[in-house]
Amino acid sequence: MTPMWYIVLASVLFSIGAVGVLIRRNAIVLFMCVELMLNAANLALVTFSRINGGLDGQIMAFFAMVVAAAEVVIGLAIIMLIFRTRRSASVDDANLLKY
């Protein structure tokens, strides 16, 4: 099995995530799709690290995981607050910050 398949998998995962972000309204689902895109990127990093024979990409993947964890904490808290005040988890309802 060549590393190429991992790249293809990462691309497919990223595409699913991106489409999910664009077409879903629920903030939680949106959030999971963002995680999916992050992990696709991690997978790509690790694969390229393997192809190139270095460890840089794997280290970078660890950084991305840490950042993703922190982001999840803050993101969920924001979603919670929006839900409490607006009784809705739809991102289209949270559209006050505009022109």
Added chain:
Amino acid sequence: MLSSLWLLIAIPLASAAILLLLGKRADRWGPWLGVLAPAASFVLGLSMFISLGTRENKTVEESLWSFIPVGDLQIDFGLMLDPLSAVFVLLITGVGSLIHLYAVGYMAHEEKRRTFFGYFNLFIAAMLLLVLGNNYVMLYLGWEGVGLASYLLISFWYTRPPAATAGKKAFIMNRVGDVGLVLAIFLMFAKLGTVNFTEVFAKVDTLASGTILVLGLLLLLGACGKSGQFPLQAWLPDAMEGPTPVSALIHAATMVTAGVYLIARSNPIFSANTTLQVIVVSVGAVTLLMGSIIGAAKDDFKRVLAWSTVSQIGYMFLGVGLGGGAYALAIIHLLAHGFFKANMFLGAGSVMHAMQDQVDIRRFGGLAPYMRVTWLTFMMGWLAIIGIPPLSGYFTKEPIIAAAFGRGDWTSWLFGGAALLGAGLTAFYMTRLYMLVFHGPKRWTEGQHPHESPPIMTIPLILLAIGSAVAGWLMSTSVIDWLTPVLPTGEAHEAAMPHWLISVLGVALSVLGALAAWALFRQGTAVDEQPAGPLVTAARNNLYTDAFNEVVFEKPGSWLTRALVYVDSKGVDGLVNGLAAMVGGGSGRLRRLQTGFVRSYALSMLLGGVLVLGALLAVRLG
């Protein structure tokens, strides 16, 4: 005694500062301080005059500090006392003190009289600076100072619209002349590298003839503006809106003669070009005839005197234009005029004081028995100005007429004839004024109770009347000798007529003019406007000079202004505002992109990412 010239200027200046800065605290004693300051300068000036007389070298210079040191241009704050400025100092402070004293009485009921005396002292200080400066920049400083004082005093009663307008008119017309003077100073610096009197005059010979002509014409423009000469004469009669002491001091005796001083002081420049001299003489001749013709048709007491001033200064311009020995003649006529015209203006003030500020001479008549002092002193002024010997006008005006006849070619007849005709007209309009005010039937308005003015006003009148009576004889002899060191003395050409004949003709024309006016106006005149022939109508309308100014300068000026305002508001502002509107409108539309929907942002991010990626790939593959 001659080491502190600056004190002459500093005393009235300090007094003006005290009066204007102390405010109401100085109200009680302010006017008296205002009188004391010029009087102190007069005493000081007199002692300087006397000690100057005992000196061999009659020019005293004093450099106070370096005023404008810029590279090659070194201008000192320098003062100079020489015979010419000495007589001016005496005239300004002497007549000035008398008029200040008179003003204490005349302005007694005026609420703002402290301010009035502050401005009056400021004027004295500026006028002294004008005549004492030893370079053109000092002269210009004083020149603008008197212009400011004149403006402030003409519009002293600024709540009255005519006074406010007259002040503005004087200020603006003076600016026209002042531009000439400034350009002349620039030209001197550019061509000669100095503005100092003695240095400029020493280098005049090195200039090209055309440059001298331009320089002289610029100086003449300045002189015409300040002295109310044709074509800048229109402001002077309107300046009579100011209080009468102002008319007497500034607009008759001293400030308006500054133009004559300027030309007399610059005599090496004017003597160096004959074309220039002909132009100055022409200005003088035209103005003296114009002033006397208009003066003969006016019915406002002070305006008759104002046009008379214009006309008499015309004689002085005639004198300084003739050059040679006539410079000194113009100066003595200036001094004599200072006395008799100040006397008559103060007399006019006294009459107005008695008649509830009436100024229409058709509404006077038969005042002689009611105010004997004013009547007799005015009579002195009247006889002096029309040149009846042995009063001062005869001794000072007649030599100018004789000099005009001594030009040596056909222009003798032209300018001499104009001066002679002017003498006859002067006699006519002054006699008309005198007869209508003091003699003939009473044509008063209701409720007039004329009375003589208080002594504080009559004493200056008496002193000035004595001056009008005797000063001329004194001046025609000693003052001419006194002025010899600074003014040229050149001999005149053979006169076109014998001198005695000119004298006889002059006096005869004056008597004739006076008799004609006596015959016409001894029975008084109608109290309202009468229809008149074309000449009288023209003269009543200032020979249409105001209309001319309005059509030729004022109207095109306002059109130009309106066009410029249009270009500014539509063109310049349009460009700037248009740019701003474009940026604003564009931003307003762009801002719609910020919809508030998170997913549309995500889409644009994705599209952006794809675009960048595509571009990278294209570059790589391409």
